[in-house]
Amino acid sequence: MKKRNIIITLFLILIIGVFNIKAQDNQTDNKDIISLIAKKRAYNKNNGSGYRIQLYNGLEKRAKSLRYRFQVEYPGVYTKLKYDQPDWKAQVGNYKTRLQADKALNIIREKFNGAIVIPI
Structure with a gap:
């Protein structure tokens, strides 16, 4: 009787494990998402x-020196030195x-x- 219960328990654990692995195997190849x-x-x-x-926003001479x-x-x-009329901007880094x-x-x-952080 004990042996039978152990075998049934192991069998159920095996079945649950197989279904659990199958559930994780589903891949969605949705073309809309990829697009x-x-x-x-x-x-x-x-x-x-x-x-x-951005280090500075203002006069050209100061921007170049910074x-x-x-x-x-x-x-x-x-x-990068950027000119947006009428100001010069000294910007650094690409993050x-x-x-x-x-x-x-x-x-x-x-x-x-x-210095301040600005979006590109």
Whole structure:
């Protein structure tokens, strides 16, 4: 009797395990979802998505000097000088997430206290 109960219990555990594995094996190959993901990636490539740190917004001479000073302090970090009439902007970095940009901002603010994070 005990042996029979043990065998039945093991058999039930085996059946439940098989059904559990089958339940996790379902993959959805929905073409609409795949299409939307591809469109989102193409949009992000063309229009950009991410964040930069803006060091300065104002006069050309000051923007260029801050950009040069930043390049000396942090070599290897991408820098960009942008002109949006009538102001010049010194921007640095290319960050995918706001969290990455905020972490870099904490380090950069030690030497450039007016820096802010802006979306691209």
